Amino acid sequence: MAKMHISTTINGEPTEYLCEPNDTMLDVLRNELNMTGSKEGCGSGDCGSCSITLDDRLVCSCLMLAAEANGAKIETIEGMAEGEKLHPLQQKFLESAALQCGICTPGMLIAAKSLLEENPDPTETEVRYWLAGNLCRCTGYDKIIRAVLDTAADMRGAA
Amino acid sequence: MTDTQYMAPQTLDEAVSAFAAGGDTARILAGGTDLLVQMRAGMVEPGVIVDIKKIAELNSIEETPDGSFIIGAAVSGAVLAEHPTFGKVWPGVLEGLNLIGSTQVQGRASAGGNLCNGSPAGDSVPSMLAADAILTIQGPNGRREMAVQDFPAGPGRTNLEAGEILVNIILPPRAPGSSDAYLRMIPRTEMDIAVVGVGVSLTIENGTCTAARVGLGAVAPTVLLVQEAADALIGSTLDAAALDAAAAACSAACNPIDDKRGTITYRTKVAGVLLKRSIGIAADRAKGV
Numbered sequence: 001m002a003k004m005h006i007s008t009t010i011n012g013e014p015t016e017y018l019c020e021p022n023d024t025m026l027d028v029l030r031n032e033l034n035m036t037g038s039k040e041g042c043g044s045g046d047c048g049s050c051s052i053t054l055d056d057r058l059v060c061s062c063l064m065l066a067a068e069a070n071g072a073k074i075e076t077i078e079g080m081a082e083g084e085k086l087h088p089l090q091q092k093f094l095e096s097a098a099l100q101c102g103i104c105t106p107g108m109l110i111a112a113k114s115l116l117e118e119n120p121d122p123t124e125t126e127v128r129y130w131l132a133g134n135l136c137r138c139t140g141y142d143k144i145i146r147a148v149l150d151t152a153a154d155m156r157g158a159a
Numbered sequence: 160m161t162d163t164q165y166m167a168p169q170t171l172d173e174a175v176s177a178f179a180a181g182g183d184t185a186r187i188l189a190g191g192t193d194l195l196v197q198m199r200a201g202m203v204e205p206g207v208i209v210d211i212k213k214i215a216e217l218n219s220i221e222e223t224p225d226g227s228f229i230i231g232a233a234v235s236g237a238v239l240a241e242h243p244t245f246g247k248v249w250p251g252v253l254e255g256l257n258l259i260g261s262t263q264v265q266g267r268a269s270a271g272g273n274l275c276n277g278s279p280a281g282d283s284v285p286s287m288l289a290a291d292a293i294l295t296i297q298g299p300n301g302r303r304e305m306a307v308q309d310f311p312a313g314p315g316r317t318n319l320e321a322g323e324i325l326v327n328i329i330l331p332p333r334a335p336g337s338s339d340a341y342l343r344m345i346p347r348t349e350m351d352i353a354v355v356g357v358g359v360s361l362t363i364e365n366g367t368c369t370a371a372r373v374g375l376g377a378v379a380p381t382v383l384l385v386q387e388a389a390d391a392l393i394g395s396t397l398d399a400a401a402l403d404a405a406a407a408a409c410s411a412a413c414n415p416i417d418d419k420r421g422t423i424t425y426r427t428k429v430a431g432v433l434l435k436r437s438i439g440i441a442a443d444r445a446k447g448v
Contacts, residue, residue, distance in 0.1 A: 004165065021165035021208065022198060044196045045264055046350075057237060057266040063195045064267070065188070067165040068210060111262065132349040133261020 011079025026061040037077035048134035051107035077106035098147035100138035167210035179322030181207035189233035190267030226332035232271025251339030256283035280377035285358030288374030298323030311381035338444030354421040406431030
């Protein structure tokens with residue numbers, strides 16, 4: 001079977017790639033496009049470390065075929081900072097030590113960014129439920145939740 | 160290299176032709192939250208994957224003038240949750256669907272996929288039975304309708320014929336004083352498979368229950384419609400005696416498995432408890448409390 005030719009937009013850049021029909025989006029991001037920020041934890045949609053947005057909606061890239069990206073808009077962790085300028089969530093995660101080993105961090109950041117775009121003033125409970133699909137085995141979550149709430153407060157103050 | 164083929168047709172006719180031509184190894188792709196897991200686990204190697212999300216009819220929500228909702232089989236839980244009126248009319252259907260998986264999974268997973276996956280523990284299914292939903296199905300021999308309770312055939316199996324695709328889910332118009340609710344028991348608050356799930360739909364007129372349907376999940380090879388429980392509620396004021404009789408009917412309908420999530424005794428008892436609680440929620444909603 002011939003490979004499929006896919007035209008998509010990743011982090012604002014028109015992007016083309018060839019993929020097998022059964023490749024996942026995560027396979028292509030990591031192995032074809034060298035965008036290794038998105039991690040594979042479980043490969044079954046349980047851990048959230050492969051989180052990206054597809055047409056502005058948060059999804060697991062391990063549960064999406066690369067072929068489905070044709071004509072779509074993808075955002076990954078690689079597009080979160082603007083050059084050297086970190087996104088406020090990234091900055092706050094660093095300041096608050098909201099990460100340890102770092103494997104879950106790209107997914108946490110993408111998921112948290114998606115939350116704040118939909119709800120700039122979430123309660124702690126809303127943050128915890130929104131991030132329930134992002135597993136972290138290091139931090140115990142508390143610093144992550146605080147970092148998201150603090151960032152939300154900062155961003156509301158700045159707006 | 161793979162022998163798998165992927166296609167994303169724009170029309171239902173194309174999808175039906177391709178799916179039927181693909182035979183046993185063809186798979187429908189909606190949200191992919193079951194299919195991609197099965198592929199990865201090596202449980203299935205599809206010959207052809209037919210992505211139905213480009214077909215307008217399968218990816219839209221229509222509220223008809225008479226008050227029905229027609230939900231395309233591929234509409235995700237997140238999209239349905241954002242609909243301006245659906246969750247007000249069918250809060251129980253929506254809360255069942257929105258309990259499935261994480262935010263990420265909600266962005267993709269559909270009620271149609273939940274039905275087609277055929278799990279007895281599918282969280283959106285009991286409320287759809289309680290809602291008396293009608294399914295539209297299209298296959299090589301044309302289009303037909305099926306009552307939702309006739310759709311599941313057993314764990315992982317449905318009554319779709321070869322080559323047939325689930326097109327949409329139709330929820331009927333609501334009488335005044337109607338609402339619904341879904342409750343499930345899991346050992347934690349999120350991200351788990353139901354030990355028991357109960358969906359209830361009620362209509363209450365002047366304090367009397369005039370219509371009721373009960374869907375029961377995770378306690379039998381398929382999700383069940385429990386007519387005896389509904390019969391115990393209809394005509395009552397939802398008093399303690401009626402609730403006890405309905406709960407007993409729910410427990411009597413159980414034929415569960417015994418596993419690490421819950422024993423047979425536990426699941427059977429909890430089915431009755433959850434029924435009473437979900438009736439309380441649906442009744443409050445119906446009365447606008």
